[in-house]
Amino acid sequence: QKEVEQNSGPLSVPEGAIASLNCTYSDRGSQSFFWYRQYSGKSPELIMFIYSNGDKEDGRFTAQLNKASQYVSLLIRDSQPSDSATYLCAVAYQGGSEKLVFGKGMKLTVNP
């Protein structure tokens, strides 16, 4: 069974803080990892993807991948109230071609 696990949350941080969202996956052969953001009542939209071990930065967002530990995380620096949303981790499993397996999501609230 291909599994993607996210902390159940919810996570609440003050404005300006760093929000850390974590995800683990079960297939050691996975190669591609995606973070989506979903505002309440809206559909998911891609924030960023990562393929290689290490960090990938895009503005206030940093994705971190550790394949040995089967762990991927998303850091949001200088969190803003507009970052309040549910964050979905998605993993492409080895041999799964175009398909992604999504975690259940973590709800983040940034308090002004």
Next chain:
Amino acid sequence: DVKVTQSSRYLVKRTGEKVFLECVQDMDHENMFWYRQDPGLGLRLIYFSYDVKMKEKGDIPEGYSVSREKKERFSLILESASTNQTSMYLCASSVNPGVPDTQYFGPGTRLTVL
């Protein structure tokens, strides 16, 4: 910008009815997907299609079928709707066949089966 549209935002049907959910993308994407999203269960893949007339079952295909007669259009069919199919249905598309890629989602259809 990629645009994925779905035929209805809200739909109410009765048990036993045949239900069609339509999805259209305008960016010539090869792959199209149907998911359902339920509280506590997350996004689950029902079916996907990697080419016209080609389809592959996802994780929860029971009670559903799909049709892709044209590249831009992917339909989800509930042959005989049941109350446990009440859910948010999301369509998505992605560019590259055979590789995992960014998926672009439509706005969703909230289906209620009474």
